[in-house]
Amino acid sequence: MTSRFVVQVLAVLRKELRQITRDKRMIAVLVLAPAVQLIVFGFAANFEIEELPTVFCDHDGTARSRALRQALTAEGTFRDLGAAADCARPELDVQQGRARVAVVFPRGLARDLAADRTAHVQALIDGTNPTVGRYAANAIVGWSRAASMPVLTERLERVAGLTGTAPSVARLSAEPRLLYNPAMESSMFMVPGVAAMILLVVTMIAASMGLAREREAGTLEQVIVTPIGVVALLLGKVLPFVLVGLFDVLLVLVLGNSVFDVPIRGSLALLALGTLLYLMSTVGLGLFVSTVSRNQQQAFMVGFFVMMPAVLLSGVMTPISSMPSWLQPLTYVNPMRYYVEVLRGVLLKAADLQDLAFPFVALGVYGAGILGMASLRFRKRLG
């Protein structure tokens, strides 16, 4: 009984593999696509904000204002593009896209500082991208505080000279330190995210379309009249995509490690287990999608409809804790969320099974559930 089952599965698997490999272009796509996506994502998905093009309107034109301008651009967040095109309307450069930031130094800045008055520096920031806008605003304010310190100390010293007490400025200094990713390389956390995305696309969409093609061509019904059982048929059909998925993970890991220096700090066995559990979910989803669609076009659309929210609600792009509270529960029914946790945990933090118990259990439950449900639906539709 069992040996016959294995023979049946292998027979379907062989036929399926032959069909996939017959179209050489399809192999190229299944292998090339993940590589291209990883490279593009790894290099392009850069959350670092630096060298924002900045124009200046220096109405003061003193050595003091020039020094302040230099201090502002020295740290790397802003790049000095020179003077604004029209200082009567400094926002013009920002509107026309030449600059992201326009900084205006007021006339009399040096005089005000010398006379113990407050000098007001104005920064016009392109807020189109909220992340960049907020970061630039913070950096400007941070710069003004840093530039204020010597002035403040100097004033205090002058006062101290008069009263004879020692000058002191109480202040906090926070030194942020990044664990696991000290240089804050975007690729470090994007590569695991991209791996999870690629797996979802390749296994879910390809599996659902492969099955939908059989339905479109009417060949599924033909296979059903043979002695091959439904379970053997299903296994044989989805196994090639699991293999392709495993290969893609390996490819992404090797590329990520060699091109982007993404470390593999944890156990590879744990990673393999997590990947298998995740593949159960994605293939199960693909199977499910194929049962609700009549043809390839529909399968793709439904698959796509599942994929986009899965990516958005996975925590790859934005922190889950930043989502509104009514949306956060939805991330718990998203297998990608758990797999990203497993990947980032194992690769970057050397997390062990105990650390990752929750995502592992969740992936297992989800995979078994969706696979079982999809198989039932599949059997019903055929029967």
Add this chain to the structure above:
Amino acid sequence: MKRLTNALRRTAAIAAKEVQHILRDPSTLYLAFGMPVVLIVLFGYGVSFDLDHAPLAVLDQDGTAQSRDLARSLTATREFEIVATPADAEGIERLFRSREASAALVISSGFAEHLRRGQEAPVQVLLDGSDGTMAQAVLGSATQLVAATIGTPPIEATATLLYNPALRSAVFFVPGLIAYVMAIAAVLLTALTVAREWERGNLELLFTTPVGRLEIVLGKLAPYLGLGLLQALLVLSVGTALFDVPIRGDLVLLFFAALLFLVGMLGQGLLISAVTRSQQLATQVGAISSLLPTLILSGFLFPIENMPWPLQVLANIFPARYFIDALRGILLKGAGLGVLWPDLAGMAAFAVFVLAVATLKFKRGVA
């Protein structure tokens, strides 16, 4: 003249057939109009880089009123929520590994003493660098923390945020979403529909009729052009209604830009179908060649100027960046043709090129 009206009639016949085809299969319409709404709601509400109750661990080795005040002041803005108070640095790492906390504040002993003596009182902020978007946001807040204690500084900077003063992410994402949704529908739907015709041999049949190549192409594309424009209108309406996305510029210019972009995307879909002639392959090629550039290489999510130069060159080839640039210009900045003409020229060049190649490929395939 007679020839032209005949050609138009044949084109219209093909288009009418395609429209019927779309209407018969409601899933196409569902994708075309349901998906944008789902995406815009998800992006508008869900995609936020703002810190909101970020899980924070506090290791207070000082244990004074001042140190407790500092920890409390961090949670006052609701950016952070204290989820744990580990006993040592080891405990922080354990919390990071199990994802229970993503940032930690370490206040070493003597903190209050330092402050009292008017010295620099160091605190340490530890971040889980494996979740970069979060880390980036916390880094921003950390600088604010330092700043909080100085009082009125001699140099005061006021930062004015133009175009999006409340820094709402929807305002930023909606223009990108319009391009994204239009690219999906235009490239993938055309690629899939036409590839299906190739798969079934329907096109060979059509080629034997008096209908010309260009007429087939135009007739096939026209309905999807209409679909795409309706989509743009839908996303724009939902964006302005739900998320107060402003429309500061000229709507006519906006639709002209959308038209140029769509023609390019449809041409790309056509080209993919003519080259692959298989739906499965067309999907994968379409996804890589349209979704990836629109999502990643367009300025939709990540600024192009931060990318390495080979990717910047690549980004300049795909029309998505021009379209998103034009959309943001028109919607948020109220920019006109004088500023945006390079974007329109870029899209037009792509459209002309890709349509020419697609029409050529369409012919050779039959021979």
